[in-house]
Amino acid sequence: MTALVSRPGTLSIGLARGAFELRQFFRQKETVVFTFSLPVLLMVLLGSVFGDVYPDTGLEASQLFAAGMIGAGIISTSFVSMGIGVALDRENGTLKRLRGTPMPATSYFIGKIVLVAVSSLAQAAIMLTIASLMFGLTVPTSPEKWLTFAWVFALGVTGCAALGVAASSLARSVNGAAAGTNIVFLALQFASGVLVTPITALPDVMVNVSSFFPVKWMCQGLRSVFLPEEAARYEMAGQWELGLTALVLSAWCVAGLLLCRLVFRWTNNRE
Amino acid sequence: MEVRGLRKDYGASTVVAGVDLDIRQGEIFALLGPNGAGKTTTVEILEGHRRRTGGDVRVLGEDPGRAGGAWRARIGIVLQSASDSAELTVAESLRHFARYYPDPRDPEEVVRLVGLEEKRNARVQTLSGGQRRRLDVALGIIGRPELLFLDEPTTGFDPEVRRKFWTLIELLAAEGTTILLTTHYLDEAEALADRVAVLAGGRVVAEGTPATLGGRANAEATVRWTDARGAHERRTPRPTSLVNELSAGGGELGGLTVTRPSLEDTYLDLIGERR
Numbered sequence: 001m002t003a004l005v006s007r008p009g010t011l012s013i014g015l016a017r018g019a020f021e022l023r024q025f026f027r028q029k030e031t032v033v034f035t036f037s038l039p040v041l042l043m044v045l046l047g048s049v050f051g052d053v054y055p056d057t058g059l060e061a062s063q064l065f066a067a068g069m070i071g072a073g074i075i076s077t078s079f080v081s082m083g084i085g086v087a088l089d090r091e092n093g094t095l096k097r098l099r100g101t102p103m104p105a106t107s108y109f110i111g112k113i114v115l116v117a118v119s120s121l122a123q124a125a126i127m128l129t130i131a132s133l134m135f136g137l138t139v140p141t142s143p144e145k146w147l148t149f150a151w152v153f154a155l156g157v158t159g160c161a162a163l164g165v166a167a168s169s170l171a172r173s174v175n176g177a178a179a180g181t182n183i184v185f186l187a188l189q190f191a192s193g194v195l196v197t198p199i200t201a202l203p204d205v206m207v208n209v210s211s212f213f214p215v216k217w218m219c220q221g222l223r224s225v226f227l228p229e230e231a232a233r234y235e236m237a238g239q240w241e242l243g244l245t246a247l248v249l250s251a252w253c254v255a256g257l258l259l260c261r262l263v264f265r266w267t268n269n270r271e
Numbered sequence: 272m273e274v275r276g277l278r279k280d281y282g283a284s285t286v287v288a289g290v291d292l293d294i295r296q297g298e299i300f301a302l303l304g305p306n307g308a309g310k311t312t313t314v315e316i317l318e319g320h321r322r323r324t325g326g327d328v329r330v331l332g333e334d335p336g337r338a339g340g341a342w343r344a345r346i347g348i349v350l351q352s353a354s355d356s357a358e359l360t361v362a363e364s365l366r367h368f369a370r371y372y373p374d375p376r377d378p379e380e381v382v383r384l385v386g387l388e389e390k391r392n393a394r395v396q397t398l399s400g401g402q403r404r405r406l407d408v409a410l411g412i413i414g415r416p417e418l419l420f421l422d423e424p425t426t427g428f429d430p431e432v433r434r435k436f437w438t439l440i441e442l443l444a445a446e447g448t449t450i451l452l453t454t455h456y457l458d459e460a461e462a463l464a465d466r467v468a469v470l471a472g473g474r475v476v477a478e479g480t481p482a483t484l485g486g487r488a489n490a491e492a493t494v495r496w497t498d499a500r501g502a503h504e505r506r507t508p509r510p511t512s513l514v515n516e517l518s519a520g521g522g523e524l525g526g527l528t529v530t531r532p533s534l535e536d537t538y539l540d541l542i543g544e545r546r
Contacts, residue, residue: 007344007373016370020359027358027394093353100318100348101414102340103371269321 017111071219082164162256347416
């Protein structure tokens with residue numbers, strides 16, 4: 001009973017886990033380079049191919065593409081990295097060891113959220129810098145735009161990270177988790193008008209399906225932040241639909257966290 | 272620790288088939304048995320890592336299947352094979368894990384206890400197999416556990432490190448830590464354990480002190496000697512009388528030996544019965 005009194009708090013252990021996760025992550029040079037460079041590479045290569053200028057607004061296709069790709073970059077560091085990271089923790093004994101300590105499960109997730117928030121923010125900063133240098137994407141100055149960025153980022157990262165954890169529990173191994181999350185992510189990137197711009201060029205049916213998932217809304221939200229007002233005409237609805245974006249992303253946060261609770265496994269043991 | 276009728280089934284196959292164990296506070300208890308005997312499964316159920324199919328289990332007064340963080344703060348688990356925390360240093364990972372516990376040991380003291388002083392600033396992934404195991408032990412005792420689970424702790428240790436490790440275990444036991452040890456090494460069980468149990472086919476086939484296990488102390492002894500007519504060997508429950516009788520003539524018996532079954536002989540007999 002006395003042990004109950006002085007046990008360290010869930011939040012303080014969670015933040016310590018965050019520091020631990022960040023150290024683990026940033027010391028693995030190859031993983032860091034790979035994680036950050038893949039979306040950047042895709043943005044630079046494809047962005048250089050899209051040379052069109054839309055005659056009605058004077059906007060360049062590469063700008064539309066780059067703004068969406070920033071969203072995809074964030075999803076890659078949250079959904080994909082989380083899916084693989086948790087599967088790896090399960091395979092290398094991290095979760096088994098933690099299960100045998102008084103660390104609360106919530107602290108483990110706080111640590112993961114810290115890792116994902118920091119790495120996703122770094123990813124967004126790197127991609128925005130390159131996009132503004134290469135494609136003339138303008139870094140917004142108005143506080144409203146940054147407010148929009150903040151909530152799109154927070155809701156998107158939380159939902160995607162939770163879905164990543166859930167995905168890791170469905171996979172039997174790290175390789176399975178890596179392949180599974182990447183396939184889902186790639187298909188949704190395509191169907192959500194990230195790789196093909198503008199999104200209106202895609203068949204309606206495809207966009208109707210992808211509109212159920214967070215990728216479309218995340219990228220649309222970020223286009224609203226990084227592109228001028230008149231770019232809204234290249235969205236399916238002809239407007240930014242920020243209310244609906246908030247709704248869908250929030251719904252995925254709730255669904256992701258519930259799914260996470262439902263399917264999360266500490267080990268690969270058969271029971 | 273009290274275990275009654277512990278069962279674990281995986282589908283149709285039964286891995287643990289009704290195990291009873293009592294482990295008293297402060298003792299070193301060794302669980303022996305061949306691979307596949309159900310040792311690891313039993314221990315993982317006691318650690319709270321696996322659910323059981325049946326039976327009653329109380330560990331430190333609680334059911335490990337339901338116990339929470341306060342209970343986990345009182346136990347320590349040494350994992351058999353883990354490759355986590357690869358990028359951190361030895362000292363960093365010990366300091367980090369110390370934060371989970373209400374009354375942890377000093378990480379520097381633990382580094383000394385397991386003999387990793389020279390490696391304290393080395394990344395975990397650069398450690399050798401034996402050093403990695405010592406770090407696992409260090410992580411198991413960082414929280415000052417009342418009960419320590421050691422699953423085959425000295426596999427891969429060289430003899431010198433193994434002796435040092437034994438000294439550490441004796442030190443922990445002297446401080447009042449209860450220790451549950453599984454091992455393949457019978458000399459380890461004999462050197463460390465107050466009591467041992469042999470598990471075979473998911474059941475406890477014998478239990479006792481290392482000296483009396485399986486009726487070892489009272490088992491028939493083998494007396495061997497040579498005389499003018501050649502070499503002799505006789506099994507007897509009363510070797511002293513036999514030797515008295517043989518030496519009644521006053522002559523010296525050539526090559527006289529009296530042997531009792533070693534722990535290993537007893538063990539092999541015990542698990543042989545179940546095969």
